[in-house]
Amino acid sequence: MPEMNTDFRHLLASDNASGVHPEVMAKLAEINRGHAPGYGADALTEAALERFAQLFGERSETLLLFNGTGANVLALKGMLRSHESVLCSELAHLLVDECGAPEHFVGCKLTPVPAPNGKLTRDAIEARLAAGHSGGVHRNRPRVLSLSQATERGTLYSLGELRAFGELARKQGLLVHLDGARIANAAVALDASFAELVEWVDVLSFGGTKNGLMMAEALVILNPDLQQAYPYLRKQGMQLASKHRYLAAQFLAYFDNQLWRRNAANANAMARRLGQGLAAIDGVMLSEPVDVNLVFAQLPNAWLEDIQRLTPCLALRGETRTEVRLVTSFDTSPADIDAFVDAVARLAAER
Ligand SMILES: Cc1ncc(COP(=O)(O)O)c(C=O)c1O
Incomplete structure (x- = not known):
């Protein structure tokens, strides 16, 4: 090839x-027969979601989606109220490359934090939090810390750095979102499992399209307290596929034989x-x-x-x-x- x-x-x-990787195309051709229930009520979806549960834990819940901007927007939508804000790198895709979709659809503020090589630092986040503390009701309340793994500059957070961010977030009452448009590349580079990469994460945008799938991404909600609303938000947010089994089949091919890793x-x-x-x-x-x-x-x-x-x-x-x-x-x-x-x-x- x-x-x-x-x-x-x-x-x-x-x-x-x-x-699109030929194994994904072959899988789509293989399952392209007969009729099945729509909107994710089919056997292929059940099997694909089971794979996600094996990778991310039985307490996780996964929704399959069409694209990465949609994943980021939905992730934030379920984590924030309109007076709350997202701390993210000044280079974050959701800040600079999504045409204001988070601001438009979530109705929240995104607060850029300096990150010259794409990576946020504890110091920069703490400085930003300290700067906002004195404003009372006049300032947005930071609620989400959004990290990209790998970052938009191709840099990586080590497991230790992720842990430090997780601890900081817990201390400060922040939820953690991970933009994993390239999480497979990160997992391979760090020789880490997906589960290790999300130990401190509440909601993950899980990328597939950049790594051989065709318009297939996922939202993995790791924090059980947040899970209830997301299926509704996905429908309301126009990311629920009617012929859902064609998304599911792609993820089955992706996880079979470690295609994602290869x-x-x-x-x-x-x-x-x-x-x-x-x-x-x-x-x-x-x-x-x-x-x-x-x-x-x-x-x-x-x-x-x-x-x-x-x-x-x-x-x-x-x-x-x-x-x-x-x-x-x-x-x-x-x-x-x-x-x-x-x-x-x-x-x-x-x-
Ligand atoms: C870091 C990052 N997040 C998310 C996305 C998802 O974008 P899209 O809406 O184009 O799928 C991309 C794609 O370029 C990206 O690089």
Whole structure:
């Protein structure tokens, strides 16, 4: 499968640019027969939810959804009242890349906290909490701490850091939301189970689409006190699929034979290969260590047009240098990476 991508123009554009894993497609084809009850009352859904319960514990409750913004919005909707606020990184997807959906649909305030490499720190959160304490009814009350794992900069929270955030949250009366759009990549990189990653989490947005599924995400509600409202919020929030078994089947394929792990391991390994290859080229510097499937590289502005011809990618232009974000996927191959790195090396040599 991987070689077919070598000429793909969008090779490193995004993990949303990759396709659906063939095992997921095969599963969809296999179950695509006959009729079954809608809205999640079918046997495939029961089986998929059982897998989630095995991974996250019998006290967890999972709802299958269509997309990541929906997962984040619903997560927050069930955790907050309108006078309460969410503390999140200044780079958080839910703050900057969801077109204000949380503010619109939840009706709450999002409070950005400095996080230059995507990671919140205890000090920054404590400073933000302290700054808000004196305002009385004039200030929103912080209620949720939202973390992304992996972060939008491809960085990771260690299990120790997650524990420290969890303890801080309990002490301060905050609930913890985890945006796990790339939780599979994080679990592989940290060699941790999903359960370990959410030990201190109340509600998890569990990503699937970026790691080989087709429009399939989940909300895992780990705090039993919050669970009752979510099925209603999902329907009200337009995230309840009528032909729900087609979401469920994808997760069955995902958990069968560790597809999630194989996909994330490949994406992470290809990002490492890409990072190493690029770092060896004169004129290129990596902005962050490469832990998951995101590579942030700085290069001269003059190269950008040629890079974008090789693969469109997010680019942040500075005065003389541009930072590009390159993203690997479950089907990125060593040959893809080597061809891209060679092309960049040629670019460097020509200048
Ligand atoms: C950190 C993070 N959270 C959530 C999402 C989900 O977004 P979408 O609504 O596009 O599925 C993304 C996708 O880019 C993401 O990077």
